[in-house]
Amino acid sequence: MNETRKTVAPHRSGCPINLTLEVLGDKWSLIVVRDMMFGDRRHFRELLTGSEEGIASNILADRLRRLLAEGLVSKADDPSHKQKSIYSLTEKGIELVPVFAMIGAWGSKWLPVSDELSIRAKLLAEGGPSLWDAFMEELRETHLGLAPAQNAGEPGVRMRLQAAYEEVLARKASTALASRAGVV
Incomplete structure (x- = not known):
């Protein structure tokens, strides 16, 4: 077993497709990663307002928490604004x-x-x-x-x-x- 993996919750099976879908299997997680990847959206507000699909703020907050917990995204304080955070893709996300x-x-x-x-x-x-x-x-x-x-x-x-x-x-x-x- 790969020891670098972080187990967040018990999984239904060890199937790689199932496990990937458990991490990315909802529409919004894919849209958030897409917007970070292709749209260079890195702040909460940019992710909230920049997508055609119209994600709700509570869903965005939840998906960012999930992506952080799964190690696909990281979060750091924005040095230009005390109340903002910058989200970045990790190697796993890239x-x-x-x-x-x-x-x-x-x-x-x-x-x-x-x-x-x-x-x-x-x-x-x-x-x-x-x-x-x-x-x-x-x-x-x-x-x-x-x-x-x-x-x-x-x-x-x-x-x-x-x-x-x-x-x-x-x-x-x-x-x-x-x-x-x-x-x-």
Whole structure:
């Protein structure tokens, strides 16, 4: 048995899928980790107001407590504000990038996704493990304070994913505007 694991509560079985679902199996835990990972939301207020899904504050507080207890997230005082905390992904949380990439790829293939919200999943699927590794290195710099990678001159993965998202939004806005003007 891996002695680095922390047992929080008795589990239904030793099945790795079951155990993972016990940690991440509710919608909100995945959304909180997603928003920290892809949206760089690190304060309670950012997590509360920045998500389209509209998480309630009591549910967010509960999920953050659970993620802290499971070791996926850490919490530290924000040096810029005495009453704020900064949440960070731990290595355990960062290593979920490939899982999120695969969930996004599956959802993009089988579910009625929007172009703007699926572009990141598409790019992660196309980029594969090398892009996932680069993204995890970036997250380690941001969340764990590790030294920057050697590729300091080129835009980071999160920046490229965000730019692609904004490009799709701009294209949709332009098409909608042209449509209203009778151009299309």
